[in-house]
Amino acid sequence: MIASEPREAPVLAVLCGESRPPDMRAVESRAVVRYTDAAGLSEALSGADALFVYDFLSTAVPGAWHAADRLRWLHIASAGVDPVLFPGLRESDVVLTNSRGVFDDAIAEYVLGVVLAFAKDFARSHDLQREGRWLHRESERIAGREVLVVGTGPIGRAIARLLRAAGMRVSGAGRRERTGDPDFGVVHESARLTEVLPHADYVVAVAPLTEHTKGMFDARAFAAMKPSARFVNVGRGELVVTSDLVEALTTKTIAGAALDVFDTEPLPAESPLWTLPDVLISPHMSGDFVGWRHTLVEVFTENFRRWRAGEPLRNVVDKTLGYVPSGNQGAG
Structure with missing residues (x-):
């Protein structure tokens, strides 16, 4: 044939x-x-x-x-x-x-959603509703809170713009340090990640998976975060050393995590992440809109x-870097 x-x-x-x-x-x-x-x-x-x-x-x-x-x-x-x-x-x-x-805007909406879910304690409200319990609590404001977006590509930029619009203070972490960025203001060098993590209330991982980013969120990174910080991963599961994340959540080194991607998918039924408190899990769907x-x-x-x-293609990936360089996404 x-x-x-x-x-x-x-x-x-x-x-x-x-x-x-x-x-x-x-x-x-x-x-x-x-x-x-x-x-x-x-x-x-x-x-x-x-x-x-x-x-x-x-x-x-x-x-x-x-x-x-x-x-x-x-x-x-x-x-x-x-x-x-x-x-x-x-x-x-x-x-x-x-x-x-x-997927840029859809993932940005997901990140804003989980930030609000943590701040307004929606998961606990849902549990109390199912139990028929009336338990008054106070919730957090997100305006003025510090967000570090690790990954400054188009998805990271969409996240930064939406969180800024919600009143949050956003900075980025990428390959090169710079100031005056239109979306992040300040971009820190990823190699100095542990130096900037202590300032963030929310840390959002959206970096591409490369030899330099694999396992970048390990025990050392989690130890550098505030005990009140929440970690959000909408990038790749392999950005995280899962056992170190479990330990950080178990010991309350960090306050919570929203995870849409995992190093093993589907997430195994025996994973402790399913049952740890203050963990929000979704099955790799943050960008999947109707x-x-x-x-x-x-x-x-x-x-x-x-x-x-014979026209130039859009979104040509630099195979050395592992992603589309800024400015090379193509015409139109």
């Missing part, structure tokens, strides 16, 4: 999970599209010109890479690219693009049009 496919149209392999991406008609009219699951990826990659990793949590690409004999472009339907950024891709000439920009799958396909379709027309 593959041998009879017309070569005048590019061949696109699409790695799917349980369902195919929606609204692919515009692409299907201009390419030979091979939909596949992880088991069939090697066959689908043979002779393919491009790969759309719609199942962005899949780890199947490295194992099938040997079959990518004419691949020129790989697009992943997420902002994070760590599932596909392995040595074979790094060392190749294949262009890597991501779906930067789709219609997000259609938006992901729209982003890919526009890049596919550009690719076919």
